[in-house]
Amino acid sequence: MPTYNKLVRDRIPQIIHANGNRFNTRVLEEAEYKEELQLKLKEELQEYLEAREDSHAVEELADILELIHSLVEVHHSTPEELEAVRREKREVRGGFDDRVYLIDVED
Template sequence: MPTYNKLVRDRIPEIIRANGNKFNTEILDEAEYKKELQLKLKEELQEYLEAPEDSHAVEELADMLELIYSLVEVHHSSVEELEEVRKEKREIRGGFDERVYLIDVED
């Protein structure tokens, strides 16, 4: 029996059961949940960085976005507030559309 010890998506136990397998799970407290979300985000970032093709990269970005949505709630906020903060920062500092690469700044 493989041991995973990691946060999984909510429907994974249902999928495992449908495949005729048995499993053990536990529900994490808030501190453990936050820690595991952060670890999972690191895992998904690494998978994104190693993605061999665009379609795989987009899939990993979707996983990261799902984790970000969950982390927003852990930080007692909302996706709407996150989007507002993103828009404010974009308005004040810009986005990354122009591909500006800063080399140095003279004092």
């Protein structure tokens, strides 16, 4: 029996059961949950960085976005509030659309 000891998506136990397999799970306390979300974010980011095809990269970005939505709730906020902060920062400081690469700044 493989051991995973990691945070998984909510429906994974149902999928495992539907495949006729047995499993053990537990519900994480809030501090553990935050820590496991952060670990999962690192894992998904690494998978994104290693993606060689656009379709795989987009799939990993979707996983990252799902984790961000969960993390924003852990930080007592909402995806809508996060989006408002993102829009405000973009309005004040810009986005990354122009591909500007800063080399140096003279004092």
